[in-house]
Each structure stands twice: as C-alpha cells, then as structure tokens.
Amino acid sequence: MVRLKDAPKAKSRTRRVGALLAAVASIAGMIFAAAPATAAPATATAATVAGYPTSTFPIVVGASYYKGTVTWYNRSVGVTGSFKAVGCRRIYAEAWAGDTYLDTVSSSTWCDRSGPASFSIPADVVGGANELYIWMTTGDPDYFLEGVVCHRGVSVCVPF
Structure with missing residues (x-):
C-alpha cells in the first residue's frame, strides 16, 4: 500500500x-x-430599586382618586400612581427636607379621564426629602379637595 x-x-x-x-x-x-x-442581574437591579424606602397613599374624593407609591431616593422623590378624574381634577406634590422647602410639581388638569400619573420631585440636598405633601384640587388650583402627607421611613401616608 x-x-x-x-x-x-x-x-x-x-x-x-x-x-x-x-x-x-x-x-x-x-x-x-x-x-x-x-437574568439574575435584572432581578438584582429591581432589588436595588426596591431597596429605597417607599410609602403608599390613597387620595379619594367621591369617584375621583389618586392612589400610588412614593419612593424616597437620595436626591429626588418619585411618585407613581393611578389617577381617575371625575369632573376636572389636578394633583400637586410638594417636597420638604425638615423646614427647608424643596420644590412643587403638578399634573395638568384632567377632566373625566383616568390613567397612570407619575412625578419626579427634585430633592437636591444631602439625604434628600423627608416629607412630601400630595393633594388634589378641582380644575381651580386654589380649591383644595383632599391631601396626604408622607414621611420617609413611614410606609403609609396620612391625611392632612
């Protein structure tokens, strides 16, 4: 071979x-x-976000409501919620750090509609905000209907 x-x-x-x-x-x-x-890092990221303190709130005025969660970040406050306006309604949120006023934000006026409504309120001070007021008005911003005050470290907001 x-x-x-x-x-x-x-x-x-x-x-x-x-x-x-x-x-x-x-x-x-x-x-x-x-x-x-x-997939674990995505879960870890969600856990990191979940590591920030949160507070829950309901604001109910007749058939109108704004219900959601406040997330206390280091330099801002996040508010996420479900907003239903029967008639015309508007939501405001005001952040404080102790006796120091930080900022106020608001939704537009909603009339007979519903959906998600979120805010981010700057709190550019060391430690961020520790108190947040959220309230509902009619279409007239001076006509207060109902509101809650939320405190960092307290899981449920209370009416004011």
Missing part, C-alpha cells in the same frame, strides 16, 4: 476540527444553560 505523504496530517486535521467543533458545542451548551442565571 502506498501512503501519501500528507495522509497523517489530514487525519490529524480532521481530529483537530472535530475537537474544535466539540469544544464550540460544549461552550455553546454552557452559554445556553447559563441563560437563566444571566
């Missing part, structure tokens, strides 16, 4: 290619098997 000069190399190359393909398949298997573990 005549042996070709490159025959052993061809066999060796085939083995190397086969080994390389097996290694690639093994790595791909590890990557796909680890996919659920890569």
Whole structure:
C-alpha cells in the first residue's frame, strides 16, 4: 500500500476540527444553560430599586382618586400612581427636607379621564426629602379637595 505523504496530517486535521467543533458545542451548551442565571442581574437591579424606602397613599374624593407609591431616593422623590378624574381634577406634590422647602410639581388638569400619573420631585440636598405633601384640587388650583402627607421611613401616608 502506498501512503501519501500528507495522509497523517489530514487525519490529524480532521481530529483537530472535530475537537474544535466539540469544544464550540460544549461552550455553546454552557452559554445556553447559563441563560437563566444571566437574568439574575435584572432581578438584582429591581432589588436595588426596591431597596429605597417607599410609602403608599390613597387620595379619594367621591369617584375621583389618586392612589400610588412614593419612593424616597437620595436626591429626588418619585411618585407613581393611578389617577381617575371625575369632573376636572389636578394633583400637586410638594417636597420638604425638615423646614427647608424643596420644590412643587403638578399634573395638568384632567377632566373625566383616568390613567397612570407619575412625578419626579427634585430633592437636591444631602439625604434628600423627608416629607412630601400630595393633594388634589378641582380644575381651580386654589380649591383644595383632599391631601396626604408622607414621611420617609413611614410606609403609609396620612391625611392632612
């Protein structure tokens, strides 16, 4: 039998290619098997956000309401909620750090509609805000209907 000069190399190359393909398949298997573990950072991020103190509140005036959650961040206060306006209503939020007024924000006037309503109130002081007033008015901003006061570290806001 005549042996070709490159025959052993061809066999060796085939083995190397086969080994390389097996290694690639093994790595791909590890990557796909680890996919659920890569979801952990998203959960950790949610846990980090959840690490900020929160307070819940309801403001109910007849069939109108604004119900939601206050999140106390270090340099701001986040308010997320569900707003339903029967007639014309408006929501205000005012942040304080002790005796220091920080800022007031408001929604636009809503008339006979509902949906999500969120605010971010700047609290650019060391430690952020520790007190937040939220209140509902009619379409006339001077006509107060109902309100709550929320305190950092207290899970439920109380009427004022």
